[in-house]
Amino acid sequence: MKFFVYMMEFIIFPGFLFTATVGLLASWVDRKVTARIQYRMGPPWYQGFADIVKLLGKETLLPSGASKHFFLFAPLLGLAGVTLVSSFLWIANIDGNKSFVGDIVVALYLLTLPAISLILAGFASNNPVASIGSSREIKLVLSYELPFILAIVVPIIKSGGSISINGILSNQAANGMTASSLSGFIALLVGILCMQAKLGLVPFDISEAETELTGGPIIDYSGAPLAVFKLTKAMLLFTVPVFLIVVFMGGIAVSGISILWSTLKYVMLLVIIILIRNTNPRLRIDQALRFFWGPVTGLAVVAVVLALFGL
Amino acid sequence: MSLKVKALKKSLWVFHLSTASCNNCDIEILDLLTPRHDVERFGIVLVGSIKHADVLLVTGIVNKKCKPIVKKLYDQMPKPGFVVAVGTCSAGRGMFENTYMVDEHEPLDKVIPVDAYIPGCPPKPEAIIDGIVKLLKK
Numbered sequence: 001m002k003f004f005v006y007m008m009e010f011i012i013f014p015g016f017l018f019t020a021t022v023g024l025l026a027s028w029v030d031r032k033v034t035a036r037i038q039y040r041m042g043p044p045w046y047q048g049f050a051d052i053v054k055l056l057g058k059e060t061l062l063p064s065g066a067s068k069h070f071f072l073f074a075p076l077l078g079l080a081g082v083t084l085v086s087s088f089l090w091i092a093n094i095d096g097n098k099s100f101v102g103d104i105v106v107a108l109y110l111l112t113l114p115a116i117s118l119i120l121a122g123f124a125s126n127n128p129v130a131s132i133g134s135s136r137e138i139k140l141v142l143s144y145e146l147p148f149i150l151a152i153v154v155p156i157i158k159s160g161g162s163i164s165i166n167g168i169l170s171n172q173a174a175n176g177m178t179a180s181s182l183s184g185f186i187a188l189l190v191g192i193l194c195m196q197a198k199l200g201l202v203p204f205d206i207s208e209a210e211t212e213l214t215g216g217p218i219i220d221y222s223g224a225p226l227a228v229f230k231l232t233k234a235m236l237l238f239t240v241p242v243f244l245i246v247v248f249m250g251g252i253a254v255s256g257i258s259i260l261w262s263t264l265k266y267v268m269l270l271v272i273i274i275l276i277r278n279t280n281p282r283l284r285i286d287q288a289l290r291f292f293w294g295p296v297t298g299l300a301v302v303a304v305v306l307a308l309f310g311l
Numbered sequence: 312m313s314l315k316v317k318a319l320k321k322s323l324w325v326f327h328l329s330t331a332s333c334n335n336c337d338i339e340i341l342d343l344l345t346p347r348h349d350v351e352r353f354g355i356v357l358v359g360s361i362k363h364a365d366v367l368l369v370t371g372i373v374n375k376k377c378k379p380i381v382k383k384l385y386d387q388m389p390k391p392g393f394v395v396a397v398g399t400c401s402a403g404r405g406m407f408e409n410t411y412m413v414d415e416h417e418p419l420d421k422v423i424p425v426d427a428y429i430p431g432c433p434p435k436p437e438a439i440i441d442g443i444v445k446l447l448k449k
């Protein structure tokens with residue numbers, strides 16, 4: 001019975017279906033706002049769903065010389081990762097008792113899975129362009145993970161060294177959200193920058209680079225596996241901001257009027273993402289590395305030090 | 312109409328292949344993506360990889376050098392997919408009819424099956440949209 005409930009949670013409510021639906025809607029908001037910024041009409045609201053259904057109905061081509069198993073397995077890895085993180089966050093949000101010690105660390109690890117799946121996909125497809133994309137993705141992961149983890153250390157320090165989502169949430173409920181203190185605010189800024197890279201959006205879409213690498217690691221994918229990649233991306237667009245909301249902005253309430261406030265927090269982060277995406281050119285990989293290991297890591301370290309002094 | 316076809320009609324991803332064109336048609340195609348014509352309204356986007364595409368948009372004549380490439384690209388496109396010939400060149404070789412680098416009697420539709428022809432030298436963006444709409448009605 002318990003197993004059944006867990007499966008339901010994983011597949012339907014906070015897990016796969018829910019995240020996918022909201023994620024696809026969020027990706028539509030992204031495209032629509034982008035279009036409005038460029039003074040265009042933009043696609044209709046069901047665009048994300050149409051894309052996915054269409055891709056599922058298409059032929060899957062295996063490139064010659066590709067490693068078949070990795071090629072087909074890679075997209076599922078990313079999808080499983082993002083679904084798990086999403087279920088985790090929501091379950092811990094709804095019922096704090098289900099949270100366990102160290103789940104924030106697990107969530108951090110799982111959030112890297114989509115990037116790893118991209119890397120695997122690129123190397124498995126036996127295509128020089130995809131390999132370049134993958135190697136760029138590796139460098140990008142190396143560059144943004146350091147400041148991202150440092151930023152997450154701040155709320156952990158604030159809540160007295162608790163490494164469970166519940167601990168961080170209840171501390172925020174008692175003392176106000178992490179981002180309302182100086183160190184928390186700086187950490188949130190760092191988190192937003194890293195989020196942009198995690199989502200692979202401009203200016204950090206270096207590994208996909210549509211104009212030069214034409215899709216990078218996923219260049220050789222078609223049909224259902226490509227749909228899984230697109231879906232993973234849309235789901236990340238929902239999950240990563242929710243993660244930031246949980247650790248920095250007091251979490252998501254699911255009762256009464258505070259649902260509106262929670263939605264507002266998410267929309268705010270989404271708009272920030274879209275604005276960054278639309279007002280910046282793409283960086284080169286070495287510039288991104290320098291950016292993340294230089295100023296951003298510096299900021300994150302300052303935030304950690306401030307948090308240690310209790311600011 | 313099945314869900315699959317419906318979804319396909321709402322989200323056409325286009326791969327633009329310019330064989331030996333004079334680049335005028337290509338410019339008109341880029342016009343389609345500008346705010347004035349904005350084909351993203353219909354879910355049409357330009358993709359960079361033929362493996363992602365539903366529509367192979369061919370401009371320009373298919374000369375001797377391009378022929379194997381066109382064939383290969385068509386084979387690489389995941390089906391179901393369409394081929395649209397934009398411009399008089401790709402439809403019927405246009406002004407390059409009698410040149411030495413074109414095989415006799417070999418316009419695009421002898422090389423690969425073509426689903427829609429959009430004539431004009433170059434066709435207006437409105438004409439291209441019209442052609443796509445006609446293709447979708449089919």
Ligand code: SF4
Nearest residue numbers: 333335398399400432
């Ligand atoms: S149809 Fe006309 S405009 Fe188009 S490529 Fe041919 S010559 Fe150029």
